[in-house]
Amino acid sequence: MRRNNGVSVVKNYRMTIQYDGTSYNGWQKQKNTTNTIQTVLEETLSVVLQEDIQIQGSGRTDAGVHAYGQTANFKCKSIQELKDFLLKINKKLPPDIKMVCIQEVSKDFHSRLSAVSKIYSYHIANGQRPSVFRRKYLYHYEKELNLELIRSAANQLMGTHDFRAFSSEKNPMKSCIRCLYDITIEKRDNEIVICYFGNGFLYNMARILTGTLLEIGAGERKMVEFEQIFYSGNRKFSGFLAPPNGLFLERVIYTKEEEAVLFTRTKHLV
Structure with a gap:
């Protein structure tokens, strides 16, 4: 973990995600089910990064709706080689969800609020x-x-x-x-x-x-x-x-x- 003057460096990452929404109750996490795209992604990221990860999506998709290019971002303290990180995530994700790419972005980037x-x-x-x-x-x-x-x-x-x-x-x-x-x-x-x-x-x-x-x-x-x-x-x-x-x-x-x-x-x- 990189530190500046003893302070952990938090970075912001933007992801592009594909998913087959057939088996899920939509994108957004819900209180009455864990069967959502957001929940699966957060749990997988949290395991790989060993941090409590919260992601922000560009918007909700309903149950049964699919995505070629959903965008989401998250912030974390862990420093990763992004190519290796992408491989690790996709090995742990179910076959109907795929992280297509990931990149570091500015701290003020927000997947929903920054979209035009x-x-x-x-x-x-x-x-x-x-x-x-x-x-x-x-x-x-x-x-x-x-x-x-x-x-x-x-x-x-x-x-x-x-x-x-x-x-x-x-x-x-x-x-x-x-x-x-x-x-x-x-x-x-x-x-x-x-x-x-x-x-x-x-x-x-x-x-x-x-x-x-x-x-x-x-x-x-x-x-x-x-x-x-x-x-x-x-x-x-x-x-x-x-x-x-x-x-x-x-x-x-x-x-x-x-x-x-x-x-x-x-x-x-x-």
Whole structure:
């Protein structure tokens, strides 16, 4: 342990984490269960570092939601060779959680408070039954979809709006104003991928937006309803809550420079 004038040096570390959320009760640790991603990570880090480690995530993901690029940070006194440390952690983590990389960051870095934007993707198998190997990571939506209608509807959702009607947020005092920079809809073989790029996401927002877009694509809802939904601020007027298993947290962005580059290359985000 390194010391400066007899004082232990505390460092701040930023991690990028992948996980399959199928078997977990979400990201955030809870009082009534230890089966969360955050709990597993904290326990594993505490064993390896022999310190009580508390981590801060960039945000919560619900039970069943996955991540390619969740970000979290923690502070500790132990000094590690980061390459060796990464190997040790991944040997102790369960196979459905992986620490992709770790780096030392400034002491004021905070995974949630320092984030400037995020990217989520939602994956859909439309029509035929999906591959048995992909079924846990797709929502099987059987009704025929008009992708051009979905793209037109997505254009109306982009920009700065009050998204309260597209969330499960219960706190009436919390601001629900968010900005969606871009929404892309791509057909990849037998899958449809909807990608959301924005400065922040409310509770269940990506899943409710997806449910609403699918209803429009299936001809069950008209685009003219969007103005009424936004104006109402009422969850009951928006679409259904798409299941969690199709949703992935793709990336968390921490600089405006990185955000600007991604904004010009939206089709290459995932």
